[in-house]
Amino acid sequence: MNLNFLAEKKEKNRGESSLYSNRFEEEEHSMLIPRIKNESDQKRAERILEQMKSSSERLDRILSVFERINR
Numbered sequence: 001m002n003l004n005f006l007a008e009k010k011e012k013n014r015g016e017s018s019l020y021s022n023r024f025e026e027e028e029h030s031m032l033i034p035r036i037k038n039e040s041d042q043k044r045a046e047r048i049l050e051q052m053k054s055s056s057e058r059l060d061r062i063l064s065v066f067e068r069i070n071r
Contacts, residue, residue: 033047
């Protein structure tokens, strides 16, 4: 099969389903960090930042345990 044909077909399909793919991407991101009903973008960003800080602190503690084990 011709690779140019496949590339053109993929590009054509991408244009037709762009609304669906954008919606899917948004749902996928929301699944990782669920949206709260009536939550503003600012509040959601603050909540995500707090979660990231908490995750970072947990990772730091885990890394320090592994560092102590390796000594």
